[in-house]
Amino acid sequence: MEYFMMPTDKIPSLQHFKKTEKDVIGGLCSLANIPLSPETAQDQERRIRREIANSNERRRMQSINAGFQSLKTVLPHTDGEKLSKAAILQQTSDYIFALEQEKTQLLAQNNQLKRFIQEFSGSSPKRRRAEEKDEGIGSPDTLEEEKVEEVRREMLELRQQLDKERSARLQLEEQVLASPAPPAPTRHPTVIVPAPTLTQQPHHHVTVVTMSPSVHTSTVSTSRQNLDTIVQAIQHIERAQERRASAEEEQRRAVIVSPAHVAMDTACSDTDTDTEAEDCSMN
DNA sequence: TCATCACCGCTATGAGGGAT
């Protein structure tokens, strides 16, 4: 919700709208010698309320869109890529799932390494031999050899796993390069991982996620996002001003054609917006 | 070229809930 929030002291109050609107309407009506009927005032009030609601709704939509933009910048490999809102949501979900898998994997590896360190660095060979003597278990040399063999196996497994990861990643990158416009919503180089199961062995399915540079430049993205929002707002105001100008032109023409007939719908009664209300109040 | 579709933004409206 904080994506596009104006400071509350800068949001014009309803009273402000009422006052400025009444001033403008009253001024125009007095210029045209038209009495301001109660019905018109009611209509005006309704219209003002509607405009405020529209403005609020617009701001809400902008905040939602800012959220989507924010999500998009976090997604890997989406810079400049066109993504629908649905695709952004889907890809975000996929991305979070992939990150969770990666985390699980790394934790498992971490625990494994900790075990190795404890076993082979925690106690000195002398002490281990003494312990083995005390317990009267087999020959120390045989045990040592067995452990070395075990470590060798583990390392071999890890190496094989690493090779698998590499080949999977290369394969995926080739696929991505070979197909210019894949229909699937997920285009970032994420190895698709199987759905999580309770019995899943953590290191049998490996997720390779290439982090986007945008992840490291989130601050820049945020600033850019703010800029975008401002640019959008300016564009919105410009469009509204264009519409208003043309409306004014029409109104002027109408006045020239029949001076007695002054349109009640003033220049400030366009469908836009809070900013315009301020403009009108300043005029 | 044109019809169709998907996506998007905007407006209007109403419901629900918190504040006064």
Added chain:
DNA sequence: ATCCCTCATAGCGGTGATGA
């Protein structure tokens, strides 16, 4: 009770992509 805000939804029009 009333007001205000937030949210959801429907409808409409604009726009770009796509296939016949």
